[in-house]
Amino acid sequence: MSIGYVALVLHAHLPFVRHPESDYVLEEEWLYEAITETYIPLLQVFEGLIRDGVDFKLTMSMTPPLVSMLLDPLLQDRYDAHLAQLEELAEMEIARHAQNGHMKYLAEHNAREFNAARVFWEKYDRNLVKAFKQYLDSGNLEIMTCGATHGYLPLMKMYPQAVWAQIQVACEHYEQTFDRPANGIWLPECAYYEGVDRLLADAGLRYFLTDGHGILYARPRPRFGTYAPIFTEAGVAAFGRDQESSQQVWSSEVGYPGAAEYREFYRDLGWDAEYDYIKPYVMPNGQRKNVGIKYHKITGKGLGLSDKQLYDPYWAKEKTAEHAANFAYNRERQVEHLHNMMQRRPIIVSPYDAELFGHWWYEGPWFIDHLFRKSWFDQGTYDMTHLADYLKAEPTQQVCRPSQSSWGYKGFHEYWLNETNAWIYPHLHKAAERMIELSKKEPEDALSWRALNQAARELLLAQSSDWAFIMRTGTMVPYAIRRTRSHLMRFNKLYEDINQGKIDSGWIEKVEAIDNIFPDINYRVYRPL
Template identity: 80%
Template structure:
């Protein structure tokens, strides 16, 4: 009989990137890469586990922007074209590498992989939300929600209506797509501030996830640390991230993904191949980019990209089995130790970005596959569980007030508010005040209602924490700045046109077609609480 629980939680999120006004925008490939390298491989793992009778349990957020993009016909069509180019390139690579045994082996590996991705994609008619939903229906997967556009709640708390809109629109989007209300929410960036739990309760949510120190620094001190959830004053439970299990997978220094046998992320055929050969597969303007075919392994510390050795999927897969076994043994020992101290079953909550598994860590889906199987067959100390099921089975928990926190740098808010991105907040705050003002209006006709609803969409999209995050990381900054400005400019034009009763119907329809997220949104979600 088990004496503890392990709850794996994957956070699947990408910002809403969709550009029907352009034939090609590089940033749309964020979604295409994640579909090829993370979402479809995860679905394939789940299918294999079900086929082999492994009753796996996994909690996974699918954020509203990601759901909207996965269901969008334009992006589905563009992804299919993207995958076709990958398949074409792997065929060329197999021919080009005829006389190089190892490279031929690798190019055939990719050809087989992309073919399996194509088969899975077509089996679900491009509807990956439906693919994930089937595992929720079988109770293997618990799908939870997130903020509507991943807005960072602690930096919006001076406007409760803005936080409420992020929560309520997300819950409505979830219900539209899954036919029921969500049990839990992944607070964007695990950003928590005292009081947000009251709005979560009003939205019907039962629990949220926070970083470990949000629980550990709570008042009063949590008796069981992060190894049991706590209830807030509103009755909504909080689960804290376990540092030990997170570090084993996350850390670039000591985590599993840094093993020398694993694939090197930063060396890609798009930069290695001769220019004229690779030109049809890079950007339309001829600029090189990653194409997703990588022939080299990490090799070891201190090796430059030019010194990397060739990758071997066979030995990498063997290493994932070893690492999955190590993770399983460490969790079993952790559970045994905690059970001895607590005299009750601990729960170890291990949350990760879903895109780590497959995109950043190519072998990540293999690791999860082995971990589920080894947990099912090779140990009895712990069982995997959904967070909602844990609360159902263990309804009595300590009540505390968690501390403000995030899972960002230094555990607080400065990654999303610093010298690189502070300029956006006065504009976001002003737009929020204007939206609250607009929400008090009763639309005089259908055109004004459409304009008011589009204003709500534009504000939500401008609030995405992804733009501030990108500005801080220093990658793709011009795009993040452009997106923030464009949404704010559209919002301000809508605001002024509505007040002046000079709404341009053609322009509104054009913007609706571009930023078409949340088709059923009601602008009155911003009315004073």
């Protein structure tokens, strides 16, 4: 019998980026890259595990913006075209390197991967949500929800109705998508504040995740630290991130993804190839970009991109087996040590961004595959579990008040509230006040109903934590600023038009077509609690 649990948790999220008004927007490729490099490879791993009799258990969030984009026919069509372009370029690369043995080998490897993605994409009729749902239905995958648009909840807590809207709209969207209520929620950015647990309980949620210090600084201090969940006074379970297992993957200094054998993310054919050759595959204005074909490995620390050596997927895959074995070995020793101290079965919760596996760390899905296989066949110290199953098996936990926290820089709210992005919050707060005011209205006709619902959509989209995050990182900042401003301007126009009784039906039709998330939203979700 096992003496502990390990829970691998993946957070699958992308901001809602959809631009039917434009033929090409670079930021839409965030989704296309994640489909090719993360979501399809993960599903291929799941398929292989079930085929080989591995009854894997994994917890994964799928946020409403991501689910909405995966189900959107326009974005499905555009991904089709994106993948076709990749397949075409991969075949050209095979021909270009026909006389160079290793480069041809790499080009053929890339082509096989893109062709396999095409087969998988068409196998599920371009519906990856359906593909993930089958593993939810089989009990292998526990899918959580998140905030409706990944809004940073502690920075809107002065408006409980706005927090409630983020939670309730997400739960309704989850139930419509997966034909069942959500059990758990990945709090956006793992950001917790005291009192949000009551809203989670009212929405029917059973558990959430927080960073480790959110548990360690709880009151009273939890007896078992982060190695058992705690129940809040509202009856919701809080799971804390394990620092040791997280560091082995996340750390830029000692984490697995930095191994010399692994593929170099930052050196891409889009920048290496002759311009006339690559021009049809870069941006319409001719500007270079990453195209997703990479030939080099990390090679070593401190090297410039020009010093990188050629990649070999065979040796990289061997390295993932070594790293998965090391991860499993360390979890065995950790569980044994904790079990001896606790005299009960500990749980080690290891949460990561899903897009780390495959997109940023190309070999990440291979690592997950090896880890589940080694955990299933090669040890009996711990059970891999998902969080819902754990709560069924271990229903009794200590009651505490978690500490305010996030998994961001310094562990609190500084990354989302600083000199780069503080300007957005007075506008967001004013919009929240106005939306609460609008929620008390009763529509006079169908057009008023549409306007009120669209106002709710625009506020939710403006509240996405991704925009503040991007402003802080310093990448794609103009886009994040433009998105924040455009949603706020649309919201404010709707507010004024509704109050003046002069709703522009032609304009609102255009806005509904662009910002079409949550088609069944009810603006009354913002009514005072």
